[in-house]
Amino acid sequence: MRLRLRLLLPFTLVLAAPAWAADYVAHALRDDSLHIETSDGALRLSFRGAEAIEAHYRPEGRKQLPSFSLIDTAPVPATLDVRDDRLVYDSGRLRAVVHKRPLRIEYLRGDTPLLAEEAGLFHHETLRGFRFRLAPDEKLLGAGQRVLGMDRRGHRLPLYNRPHYGYGSRSEQMYFSLPAVLSSRKYLLLFDNSARGHIDLGKTEPDVLQFEAVAGRTGYLVVAGDSYPRIIENYVAVTGRPPLPARWTLGNYASRFGYRSEAQAREVVRLFRAHDIPLDALVLDLYWFGPDIQGHMGKLDWDREAFPDPEGMLRDFAADGVQTILVTEPFVLTTSTRWDEAVQAGVLARDLAGKPKTFDFYFGHTGLIDVFDRRAADWFWAIYRGLTAQGVAGWWGDLGEPEVHPHDTLHAIGSADEVHNAYGHEWARLVYEGMRADFPARRPFVMMRAGAPGSQRYGMVPWTGDVERSWDGLGAQVELALQMGLFGFGWIHSDLGGFAGGERFDRDLYLRWLQYGVFQPVFRPHAQEHIAPEPVFHDRRTRALAREAVRLRYRLLPYHYTLAWQHARTGLPPMRPLFFEDESDPALIDRHDGYLWGDAFLVFPVVRPRVSVLDVELPRGVWFDFHGGCRYEGGRRQRLPVRREAIPVLVRAGAFVPMIEPVATTRDYRSDRLELHYWADAGTPAAEGRMYEDDGHSFGAHDSDAHELLHFAAEHGAQTLTVRLRREGGHYPGRPDTRRITLVVHGWAQAPQRVQLDGRPLADADLRYDARRRELRASFDWHGEAAVVAIRQPDAE
Template sequence: MDRRDLVRSLRWVGSRDGWRAVRAAWRRHRIDARDLPGGGAQRARVPGTACGAEALPGGGVVWFAQSSLRVRVAVGGAVFCGWDGAAPEPSYALAGECPAADTRAVLEPDKDGWRVVSERITVVVFRNGAVEFRTPGGVLLRRELPPRWWDGPGRASCWVQRARTPADAVVFGLGGRSSGPGLPAGSYRLWNTDPCAAFGPGDDPLYITMPVQFVVADGGCHLVFHDNTWDGRVSLRDGEEGAGSGHDQLGGCEVRFEGGPLRYWVMAGSPGRVLGTWTALTGRPALPPRWALGYQHARWGFGSAEEVRRVAAGYRERGMPVSALHLDIDHLDGHRIFTVDRDAFPELPVLAAELREHGTRLVSIVDPAVKAEPGLAVYDSGTAADAFVRDARGQVVRGVVWPGETVFPDFTEPRVRRWWGGLYAERLQQGFAGFWHDMNEPTSFTAFARYGEATLPRSARHSLEGRGGDHREAHNVYGLAMARAGYEALRELLPGQRPFFFSRSGWAGMQRYGGTWSGDVATGWPGLRASLALVLGLGLCGVPYSGPDVGGFHAVPSPELFVRWWQLAAYLPFFRSHSAIDGGRREPWEFGPRAEECVRAALAERVRLLPYLYTLAHLAHRTGAPYVRPLWWYEPDDRRLRSGGDAFLLGKALLVAPVLEQGATARAVRLPRGRWYDAATEAAHHGGGQVLLDAPLDRTPVLVRAGAVLPVAAEGGLLLEVWAPAPGQTGSGVVITDEGDGWEPPRVERFTSRWEHGAVVVEREGADEVGYPVRVRGLRPG
């Protein structure tokens, strides 16, 4: 904590809310000291020597002296491993029931123990409890060493599992991490955390942590997911290439949890196949309504309906379309959820209707904490429904959040989710079209938060779908369960419309309910770089719809920084500017005429690309492939591409090279193989090497893959922008369209591009006519 933060904390502690937080922190400490199991002797345990095996559908069980391992290959290719009798279910990550076993996979004896051979992975179980995962060709993907447990009377069983991967392997994922996107060696905590301050590269943990590792190496890609919601830690160690032979050349990973089952899933293949398998298991990403791919503006501190009207009018006067305006906690009555400050927003439904006439929706913030105030409708109904989290002695747990002393719904109880979901009817009556879940790690303020946990007592009791447990197990899935409550309610309240949710916190599987954003990223060039790392990492965890607060959250960006941040965000799925109440305005005209001009150009390009982005949204929903992909997505065996994280692919067609350094007017980028065209100049570049691209303040360097058939918006409708294939090559593209916000089946059209008699021609699969106007680009010599 720097001196400025310390002074701010001291002042806050002296305030009324500060003293409440001090008392809440003391209560939390006292409750945990009273109700959590105490220390005591713990006994270490390892599996011991194998003593037999039993074949079962999809694999089988190997019995050891002190444990057992179940290996089960599921239909679709994912491999489940469960120690000590752990089963795939119950699980908050899985979408619906666990997939059936692939009966073609059989457990059979092997010279080292036993093996299970499947279409995509061969699993070898050694007699000492080690497990190897190999490609069908025999290339090592991952070697798990025998796990170790620490058991004690009345305590959860802690465990650690170490693994080795090829020396060249790079690990991505683990949720929303500000380092990366390739994660450097170090330790990463698995505990969703509000940092209670602006964050930048290296700050960890943040709001969304997931035990999901996406591992990329020369020999192949794999994803490993430890299905455990408890507090844990993943430690990564660099490989020691050249240090020796055999396993000495392997990198390292250690996974440690404070309790819960030792169970995990492994899936392998190309990046697209891995994420396809992963999202088939945990749920395909929700398809946002088409308007949610437009630009959205938020501010903590609009203060009044008239200020909202003023900002909306400012965008309209400048010809800058805004798809949504977001109202933060200041529109609520005393920060109480599901209320409205009637003095500042006297006729909110009227305001929503006015904005809707101009194509702008209203989005409402929703926090989970309910003010503990008898007479408040939400509190009274929640009390009557016995909806709030209690401690081990049956007392309702209280904390401190924006409205003061608060209580917290237990979203792990189905009837509480139904009660909570019914509250969104009030938001719909106010005219809101989408919802923004905040403070749902969950956060409860504490004094000097960096030195204590700003959440509920670890001993607080939760339903956990009727199984019963405490906050140590429920904490990481609290935001996920809250998103489920809202999403399922909106499906009933508005059955003909796709819900729009994004959540600050979540866990594996959150993509099936909506997306997320960066949270309180620091204003500054490091914060800009962290924004891209977060989006790329989350995409590789199966959460494709995300983006940062443009400009950073807490401070006023320089005009140059604001422009570069806006230019990056214009190519990301969730495009929103946002700031703290003391962080300055984010309207583009506040940064001067030059900045406004640059922002206008970036927004115009975003609008032009909306048909392409909407197609990517549908592809993500169908296959799990993220909109924003690392440069190595189609060439994971290229180590040079794996080492770069400051540029990205937007779908297959575009390569975006944002400017992330102050004062830069050019930047280098390493290109994937093939021919690429500069989108501004149409100059051709040959892939496989590094190029230097001009990056004046008024544009972001963007390259287009040769042969791409790109759907873009044009006057009168949709236009196919076709970029000339390389000589002797063909290209392709897809267009997916629907009504924009409902559930009707979309229209899918596939196109190919090729040279014929010295000209570029385009054909639509299964049709004689293309059906759209075509513009051919990339015909310059060279």
């Protein structure tokens, strides 16, 4: 018996040995790619841009799924240098060095090494993936929604989209995982695989980054750039740029779990108007299609008992400037009125016997719509199309991880474990592409809890899930938003005020969350209904402070909308990490106590109770208190006062921030009366700013002539501040022919000797100087042509 085991054991080990260390066999250049034949199968290297390259391994006998992440890109010229021991494939900006024996690839930007495969591809039965070397001092961001700290190195993390209800100060697995990292060595690495897996960021082996999955595509993407913003821009050029949302999406939302009737929804809108709190959207959760939480999911039609005239309600809301968003889920319960229809149409995922797969979860006994099946996608979209035609303005896709997804569920292109992490992505795609086909003039709104790399191109507006209504829950939000924003998901946001739990109303927590929300991409209070998320149901003091926050949100609409345009053009998120300020300082990567809101603002959320002062390290430069005007020198620790009315927000010296007066709804938005704020400082001799404008709703306006771009520039001399204005772009409905500009100069030490517009002095009635606030206001009419405002200080005695 021992002899027999000794004879069989080596044979068993050979069968079980993983496939790695393949050798080069041959190569060819064709179809704008480098094709390499290896001893283990095929490898294709394709430049997706001058600083982005895809490596797609296709080992023999391994099923390959399509890429969900990458889009078609134009060919990129590249050269191939063939040597005895290696191939060097070079775009001129990025270089792949393919070592022949054993086959292994390293990547360089110019002559600077970025990263290198360790063993490269491995695959063994139900496990496949890649291994890369890590440098000793390398920091790694990414892997999607987690609450771990900014540098994720040293963690082994599941890649499986899964809810974490009521999370607070820590979470290793959440709704939206991303198989991607951004390195302090200035590269982004995306594993192009939708299957259940793990990413090991130096946890098991300190010097190895390992991606592994149970199935799926064996490919990855390397993106480089000379700065982090440039890396993001190169990344979204390959995975898809986020479309520009409608202006109303930047307004205030009324949302809860949930409004139970048409009468209740109408009353909520009435109360916002009665209390003079701006409102642009109302979100209807589960009860729009049924009176109970359980038993109705999948009906996807109005409960006419609770909502007797939804068409009239939608019309009335729209006439009042309020857009309606409906929740939908991909589950069809067997008790739903659509169950038989879904079965007969063949739109449900299957079990191993070929029948509709059913299973139990919180909401009932259910099936799951197979969004990977074209017939199912068409069936699902037909329902959306009908409701959109009624007047629904936006769509909320909930539970789309999917929340429950048995491994023996079969989809049109593979099993649940093969496609799980792409489910939300394909769901967003069918809604977005349906909107583009049937409602081409509209900008789609697609809010979803889960997706995949590239989902941003379908207008996905993700949120951070069912956060605990606590200070820990609030404290997690900046990290979550910054991490997702680095990978194209700039519209990531939280349920303002917190969603889950809470025994009593905490006014301080609620208001601090709303004050933070002014400077996050979407302003949407949302919570379980036992504590109202809407300010209109709270006491007078709470309403007053909430109103102040919401009005500030609306005053800043020109600035916010310009950030949205910038995000659509370049992928640069509105919320930006502090390490963008000084990329040479790796210590900044770890910070998430504050963040940049665009180019102008530096925001420090208050995430603990009863705080009167924040002690923070400011980035280099000069910063001004946005609310109080105090000047701070950066590059050192500063104590920032915390007011009841606002969290600490600073503005960069040299920043231009356009503002308007608050409006009740973005339907009333106009920029013909524009405040242009500028923070002057002698240490900032020159500065520039921009403001983007269009009609706020037409799709593709920023890619046509139907928009304008206002340019501002400042030059600060010894005695004179010169501000230049110019306009470029075309025409759009509502574009002002003339704007009444009020130039507000902050940090101005004394009343000016004179102020001139294009060489002509402004009248005293158009000037105002506030010595206490050190603020100068100069008003004038601007017709769009190039203009120069010159402000002269009094001559020194």
